[in-house]
Amino acid sequence: MENYFLALAQVIDASLQAGERYTASYEAEQTDFVRMNRGKVRQPGSVSQRYIAVRLIRGKRHAKHVLSLTGNAAADADAIRTAVTGLRAALPELVDDPLLLLPTDVKSTRAIRGGPLPPAEQVIGEVLAAAHGTDLVGLYAGGPVWRGFANSEGQRNWHETTTFNLQWSLYFRADKAVKTGHAGFAWNNVAMTRKMTDARERLALISRPAKVLAPGKYRAYLAPSALEEIASLLCWGGFSGRALATKQSALARMQSGESLDARVSLTEDTASGVAPAFQSEGFARPAGVNLVDRGALVGSLVSPRTAREFGLPENGANGDEIPESLAMAGGMLAEKDALDALGTGLAIGNLHYLNYSDRPAGRMTGMTRFATFWVEEGRIVAPIDVLRFDDTVYRLLGSNLEALTTETELLLDSGTYQSRKLTSLKLPGALVGEMAFTL
Amino acid sequence: MPDADRLTLTDLPRLPAADFWSLRFVEEHCETYAVRKNVAMPFVASTDRGAMATVYIDGGYGYAATADTSPAGLRDALERAAHWARSTAKQALFDSKTLPRPAPRGEYTSPSFADRFPSRSEWYELLAQESVAAGCDPRIVDWEAAVDVRTAIHRLVTSTGGDVIQRYRFLLPGIAVTAHEGSVTQNRTLNGYRGLCQQGGTEVLARFGFVGGGRRVAEEALELLAAPNCPSGTMDVLLAPDQMILQIHESIGHPLELDRILGDERNFAGTSFVTPDMFGTYRYGSDLLNVTFDPTRPEELASYAFDDDGTRAERVHLIRAGILERPLGGAISQARAGISGVANSRADGWNRPPIDRMANLNLEPGDATMEDMIASIEHGVMMETNSSWSIDDSRNKFQFGCERGRRIENGKLGAVVKNPNYRGISANFWRSLKRVGNSDTLKVLGTPYCGKGEPSQVIRVGHATPACVFGNVDVFGGES
Numbered sequence: 001m002e003n004y005f006l007a008l009a010q011v012i013d014a015s016l017q018a019g020e021r022y023t024a025s026y027e028a029e030q031t032d033f034v035r036m037n038r039g040k041v042r043q044p045g046s047v048s049q050r051y052i053a054v055r056l057i058r059g060k061r062h063a064k065h066v067l068s069l070t071g072n073a074a075a076d077a078d079a080i081r082t083a084v085t086g087l088r089a090a091l092p093e094l095v096d097d098p099l100l101l102l103p104t105d106v107k108s109t110r111a112i113r114g115g116p117l118p119p120a121e122q123v124i125g126e127v128l129a130a131a132h133g134t135d136l137v138g139l140y141a142g143g144p145v146w147r148g149f150a151n152s153e154g155q156r157n158w159h160e161t162t163t164f165n166l167q168w169s170l171y172f173r174a175d176k177a178v179k180t181g182h183a184g185f186a187w188n189n190v191a192m193t194r195k196m197t198d199a200r201e202r203l204a205l206i207s208r209p210a211k212v213l214a215p216g217k218y219r220a221y222l223a224p225s226a227l228e229e230i231a232s233l234l235c236w237g238g239f240s241g242r243a244l245a246t247k248q249s250a251l252a253r254m255q256s257g258e259s260l261d262a263r264v265s266l267t268e269d270t271a272s273g274v275a276p277a278f279q280s281e282g283f284a285r286p287a288g289v290n291l292v293d294r295g296a297l298v299g300s301l302v303s304p305r306t307a308r309e310f311g312l313p314e315n316g317a318n319g320d321e322i323p324e325s326l327a328m329a330g331g332m333l334a335e336k337d338a339l340d341a342l343g344t345g346l347a348i349g350n351l352h353y354l355n356y357s358d359r360p361a362g363r364m365t366g367m368t369r370f371a372t373f374w375v376e377e378g379r380i381v382a383p384i385d386v387l388r389f390d391d392t393v394y395r396l397l398g399s400n401l402e403a404l405t406t407e408t409e410l411l412l413d414s415g416t417y418q419s420r421k422l423t424s425l426k427l428p429g430a431l432v433g434e435m436a437f438t439l
Numbered sequence: 440m441p442d443a444d445r446l447t448l449t450d451l452p453r454l455p456a457a458d459f460w461s462l463r464f465v466e467e468h469c470e471t472y473a474v475r476k477n478v479a480m481p482f483v484a485s486t487d488r489g490a491m492a493t494v495y496i497d498g499g500y501g502y503a504a505t506a507d508t509s510p511a512g513l514r515d516a517l518e519r520a521a522h523w524a525r526s527t528a529k530q531a532l533f534d535s536k537t538l539p540r541p542a543p544r545g546e547y548t549s550p551s552f553a554d555r556f557p558s559r560s561e562w563y564e565l566l567a568q569e570s571v572a573a574g575c576d577p578r579i580v581d582w583e584a585a586v587d588v589r590t591a592i593h594r595l596v597t598s599t600g601g602d603v604i605q606r607y608r609f610l611l612p613g614i615a616v617t618a619h620e621g622s623v624t625q626n627r628t629l630n631g632y633r634g635l636c637q638q639g640g641t642e643v644l645a646r647f648g649f650v651g652g653g654r655r656v657a658e659e660a661l662e663l664l665a666a667p668n669c670p671s672g673t674m675d676v677l678l679a680p681d682q683m684i685l686q687i688h689e690s691i692g693h694p695l696e697l698d699r700i701l702g703d704e705r706n707f708a709g710t711s712f713v714t715p716d717m718f719g720t721y722r723y724g725s726d727l728l729n730v731t732f733d734p735t736r737p738e739e740l741a742s743y744a745f746d747d748d749g750t751r752a753e754r755v756h757l758i759r760a761g762i763l764e765r766p767l768g769g770a771i772s773q774a775r776a777g778i779s780g781v782a783n784s785r786a787d788g789w790n791r792p793p794i795d796r797m798a799n800l801n802l803e804p805g806d807a808t809m810e811d812m813i814a815s816i817e818h819g820v821m822m823e824t825n826s827s828w829s830i831d832d833s834r835n836k837f838q839f840g841c842e843r844g845r846r847i848e849n850g851k852l853g854a855v856v857k858n859p860n861y862r863g864i865s866a867n868f869w870r871s872l873k874r875v876g877n878s879d880t881l882k883v884l885g886t887p888y889c890g891k892g893e894p895s896q897v898i899r900v901g902h903a904t905p906a907c908v909f910g911n912v913d914v915f916g917g918e919s
Contacts (some may be wrong), residue, residue, distance in 0.1 A: 033894045037703050040532040044523040045502035047894070049489070055481075063482040068489055079486075086484070093559040095479050110899060121526045128530055138706040139893035162718040167893075169706040175833050177705065226913045246581040247619040248626070256622070340544050352709070355829040357840055357857055360624040365838050367831040388838060388862070400514035416894035418788075439836050439862050439913075 001146050002158050003029065004073060007218075009150035011077045012054060015084040016152060021057040021102070022084075025280040026050070026148035028069075029420055032120035034140045036168070039131055041124065050421070053280065054080060056087035060096035063087045083166055101304035101314065103282045111277065114162030114185035114241045117142050126165065127190045130196040134203070138168030142187075145420050159276035161185070161422065164190065165414045166198070169370065170203045173242045176210065177203040179225075179350055179370040182352060183412040204369055211374045211382040213437070219345030220435040221338050221375075224409040224427040229351035231326060231425050234393065235365055239268070239291050240321035241302035245310045250362045250393065256296035257360075258394055261401040265329040266292040270316070273325025273424045274412060279303075280314070285316030291323075327426035331404025338405060340378040340392060347373045347380065351389075364395040365438075388439035396432055405429040442823035443594040444604050451596060452514035456731035457524075459495040460517055461542040461601070461733045463747060464508065464594040465789035466879060470560070473585035474566040480585075482518075484558065489789030495535035499528030502798075504790040524607070532775075539770050542599035542747035549608040550737045551640030569653030573616050579657050580619045580663060587611040591743075596750055603745045610643040611636040611887060614652045618660035626859060627842050630681040631824050636885045636899065637738045659843060662855050668916030669844045675819030675873070676861055677812055680882035681732055682841050684902035685825040687802055688886070690865035691723070691730055692900070694834035694835065695757060695781055696891075697768025698795040708891045709832030711830035712866055715761070715776055721763040724869030729803040730758040732781040734769065739901035740885035741798035747792055752782035757800075761870075768795050787896035794892050799885075799901040805875025812874045812908050814850040820914055821845045821852065822859045828864075836861040859915030868909065875903030 005026050012022050028050035035043040044211075050069040055062055065083040069076040117123070120142055127140065142164035149157040165183040179201045182192050222230070234250060243249035252262075270277055271287035278284055281304055291299045301321040307314035318324075333341055346368075354366035368387050373380045392398075405428040413421040443464035454460045466488045473480035485569050489506040501523025503516040524535065549853070557565065557709060569584035589609040596602050612627040629635060637643045644650065678686060693813045694711040698704060734742050734752035743752055748768050757765055768776065769784025772795050784793040813821070827840030844859030885901035 006742065031894075034527075035703070037532055037701070037705075041527040041530045042532045042703055043500065043792055043794075044504070044527045045504070046519050046523065047504040047613070047794060049504070049790050051487075051505060064484070066485040068487045068506045070509070070512065070808065072507060072512075073510075083486075090482055090484075090559060093563075094482055095563070097479070098480060099478060100481075115550060124527070124530070128878065135702075141894065167706060171702075171705060175710055177833075179706065246617055247624045248581065251622065286558070325831075352832050353829045355827045355840075357554050357827055357838065357860055358917035363918045365827075365829050367829065367836065369832055382689050386833070386836065388829075388836050390838065417890065417897055439838065439864075 002160065006156065007073060008052060008076060008080060009156065012084065013079050013152065015081050019058055021152040023055045023151045023282055024149065025053045026146065027419060028146040029143060031141055031143040031420060034120055034124050037137045038360060039128060039134055039136045044425040052080065054083055056084060056091065058091050060098060060100050061091045061094045062100060063090045063094060097306045099308040101308045103155065106153050107284045108156045109277055110158045112160045117162060117164055118187050123187055127192065130193045131170070134200065135169065138166065140164065140166045141416055141420055143420060149278050149282050151282050155282055157276065157278040161274060163414060167414045168372065170199050172203060172207045175386060176206045177370050178206055180415065183414065205373065205380055206380050206383050208332055210277065212385050213374070213387060215438050217434045217436050219342055219344040220432045221345070221347045222432065223349050224411065224429050226348040226351045227427045227430050228411050229354050229366060229424050230396065231328065231427060232305045233354040235323045235326060239323055240300050241300040241310065241312050242306040242321060244300050249438050250356060250359050252360060258271040260292060260295040260394065260398045263297040263331050263401065263404055264292055264295050264397050267327050268323045269325050269327035269426065272327060272426060275324035275422045279318045283314060283316050290317050324423040328408065328428060329404045330408045330428040333403035333405050333431060335405045335407045335429060338429055338431065339375055341403060342375050343378060344376045346384065347375050357390055363391065364393065364403055365390040387437045389435055391436040392437045396435065400433045401430060402433045403431040440591060442784060443592045444606065445847040448596060448602065450510060452510055452517060454494060454517045454521060457494050457496045457521060457598065458536060459598055459781060461493045461595060462513060463491045464477050464788065465591065467589060467591040469587055469589040469682055471587050472562040472566055473583055474563065474570040475583040476581065476765050477567065477570050479563050486682065487788065490516065491786065491792065492520045493792065494520040494524050494797035495830050496521050496524040497528045498534045498536050499524035499531050502792045517816065528700040538774050540599050542597060542601040543595065543745050543749035544601060545603055545744050545749060547605040547744035549606065549638040550604055551642060552608045554640040556640060562586060569614055572579045573614060573653035573657045575654060576658050576661055578618050578620045578661060579616055580690045581617040582615065582657065584614045584653055594747065595747065597749060601749050603749060605743055605745065607638060608640065609636065609638055609740065610640065612644055612649050614656050616657045620664050623664050623836060625660050625663035626826065627656045628824060629656055630884060632899065634884050635682055636740050636887050637883060638740060638742060639738050641759060660685065663843060663857045664893055666855045668858040669820060669914065669919065671915040673911050674914050675816045675908055675910050677816060677819060677847065677906060677908050679821065679823040680880070680904050681824045681884060682822050683802065683904040683907055684884045685828055685839060686904050687898065687904060688797065689828060689830045690834060690868065692767065692797040692800045693723050694865060695764040695767045696795045697772040697776055697778065700766060701772060701775055704891065707893050712833040712835045715778060717763055717780060718765055722761050723758050723763045724761045725872040726761050727805055727875045728758055728761045728869055728874050729756065731756050731801050731836045732783065732898065733799045733801050734782065734797060736883065736903060738813060739799045739883050739903060740899045741901045747786050748784040750782035750784065755781055759859040767797060785898060787898040790894045791894060796891065796898050797889060797900040799903070801903040802905065804878040804881050804905040806875050807874045809876060809880050809906060812876060812906060813847055813852055815847060815908060816847040817875055819847045820856065820859055821847055833866050856916065860916065861912050861914045863912060871910045872907060873910045876907060878905065880905040
């Protein structure tokens with residue numbers, strides 16, 4: 001695949017005319033998807049896809065064409081030549097772009113991680129056997145993912161990773177279920193079976209009669225998989241240099257005095273994630289970008305375009321300025337002591353469908369989901385019927401934060417919209433003295 | 440590779456051992472134009488072509504997607520799909536021998552499909568004009584005018600002799616501004632983020648007053664900066680069509696999806712509070728509630744003649760006079776559940792398999808004028824343009840926010856309020872429907888971003904709806 005991409009780059013090189021430059025980013029994958037329901041196979045299949053985004057630049061004018069590729073070198077070379085010709089014809093109709101910023105250094109990189117996976121049919125056989133007798137629903141997605149970059153200055157970047165991501169839920173009934181994920185680079189049936197056994201044990205807890213809680217304020221322990229939803233919502237523009245500069249970020253008030261708890265530190269930690277160390281326009285990503293340090297906003301993610309617009313130093317962000325490897329530092333609470341520290345309150349395993357109820361105020365709403373339990377004196381008493389929370393990040397991770405767990409969990413993004421994602425979050429659990437529930 | 444609508448069927452590979460197979464070709468071309476803060480954003484074009492092979496064999500079901508639509512590439516895809524069907528047949532959730540094997544034949548073409556679109560420079564000129572108008576005040580800190588121009592050709596060929604060609608043209612214009620002063624930030628858009636989305640040509644722009652929209656939206660954003668927070672309490676709400684579409688989408692559309700009811704989505708998008716036994720008897724809303732699946736309205740975003748499994752699409756009632764009649768379920772889900780559904784088995788591209796989706800889901804107009812509805816409210820708020828949406832995984836407990844509100848007191852529209860939010864429970868909310876606007880209040884809107892599925896898909900859906908009044912709603916404003 002790498003040689004195929006390099007050959008495509010040569011085709012673009014050869015298509016250029018005097019005074020023209022280009023950037024090309026490449027995304028491809030070969031994925032087996034197996035969807036399961038009721039402990040059986042619902043929809044099995046394979047997807048082979050390759051896309052290249054070719055940007056032609058002349059002076060300060062530029063235009064981009066994103067096209068699907070067939071994998072046939074000759075046919076794809078023709079398609080790329082046609083695309084370049086089309087872009088060349090478009091440039092005279094465009095105007096100079098004052099915000100164009102291109103890399104000045106050539107920084108070629110190459111990273112390959114993960115090896116072959118067992119056939120998906122074998123994996124599914126093992127999963128369904130381990131789940132025998134349960135109402136399992138979920139998705140297995142596995143196979144290689146490729147990212148590449150090339151430009152007319154000779155920079156070449158290659159990122160190849162073979163991963164699997166199995167996400168499943170064991171259902172008791174209605175909306176009462178336990179959700180589990182198993183993801184990585186090498187399939188390990190023993191590890192999957194261990195997680196399935198653990199899920200079965202938690203399913204027994206879920207099967208207890210549910211406790212119906214009235215709206216109000218409760219102590220809460222947010223497991224890393226619950227904090228993941230809050231962090232993901234904050235990623236939606238929260239750390240964007242452009243959103244902060246235009247006051248659209250949910251964290252914009254941190255620019256003028258608001259802060260989180262001093263135990264909260266957040267980093268775009270490319271070094272420990274699975275995302276490429278280059279962005280789609282060829283800029284290198286630093287190993288880490290400090291975003292929040294001991295509760296204070298100290299940085300943002302700045303794309304090349306935002307750098308030009310607001311006079312900020314670019315730091316390898318893509319155009320949407322969304323973290324791809326966000327990491328929160330752990331705290332002092334041992335995970336095994338979390339329920340004892342909670343005492344009486346809610347142990348929240350998952351949250352669902354978060355959105356802002358007042359973005360400038362950092363206020364967000366969302367639902368509890370899956371394994372969320374009522375805890376008394378450090379012991380799980382019962383699952384709860386779903387509750388809606390509506391609270392601000394400044395309280396949840398600020399004035400009401402009591403502790404963060406020492407351990408952090410690397411959560412590989414299971415997202416599959418358009419393509420399999422190479423993003424991740426690394427998070428601790430959070431003990432919150434008071435969380436507002438409204439419905 | 441030949442274009443999807445110029446394929447010669449005799450060149451296609453065959454899979455004689457299969458009980459049934461299909462090849463679904465998709466070609467989409469898009470051009471994106473945008474002017475942000477009076478700077479033309481880089482021009483972006485996209486071309487996406489490929490095919491999805493689906494095979495039923497030995498009682499199993501499998502699919503394989505490829506962008507290689509040469510005869511060899513298609514044969515490989517069919518064989519890969521057949522391999523999946525065979526290798527999982529014994530573990531399959533259902534026996535594919537029990538599924539219908541359609542042989543659809545027909546065509547569909549969007550309105551204005553062949554009409555000329557503006558040139559690139561004409562698009563940029565139009566957008567620049569709206570951008571300049573939107574950036575009219577120093578308190579406007581960000582603003583953008585944009586349009587996506589998209590064409591698509593979908594062709595479905597089946598082993599049973601089916602051959603369907605559908606040609607689409609979509610226009611998705613948008614204007615968005617952000618106003619900021621002190622610690623207050625307010626966003627305002629022209630009917631929501633990409634809420635303007637229809638099939639057709641430039642007539643779509645005129646339908647929504649796109650020209651002049653930049654100034655209008657900016658002035659409303661500035662007005663919101665100075666507005667008080669929405670009041671809190673239990674009161675009537677008058678929801679404008681650009682909020683109604685979200686209410687319909689989240690608390691009628693998703694819970695009625697038959698694959699959710701059958702449990703397919705429980706690990707990701709969620710389940711449904713609706714159960715199979717409810718169809719035919721369950722009171723979903725007041726007598727005023729009439730909801731249709733209507734793929735026949737030409738300009739609406741998800742109109743088509745056949746779904747992606749080859750079922751002919753027709754207008755049907757899902758809810759009539761408040762009573763739930765049928766789900767949003769395609770042929771496979773119908774066979775699994777033994778319930779009649781609709782032609783809504785859809786995929787968002789060549790590289791995803793069809794699943795049950797909303798398409799055009801419409802709330803039928805009533806007889807109330809806007810003046811009637813306002814006059815009927817003693818104490819309430821009118822809310823416009825969705826800005827926030829959240830609902831539980833059974834599609835019951837929801838909380839939605841809007842960009843703009845106006846108080847209504849003693850039957851008269853009053854002051855503008857910011858951050859209007861409301862919450863409720865789907866199973867109760869629609870029963871509090873008190874007034875349904877007439878066709879003069881109706882707008883044909885939608886979203887290109889309905890997400891669902893494992894693997895996930897984001898698909899175009901249309902919603903046509905009048906304004907409506909709901910009673911005894913829990914309303915509140917932003918953080919004080």
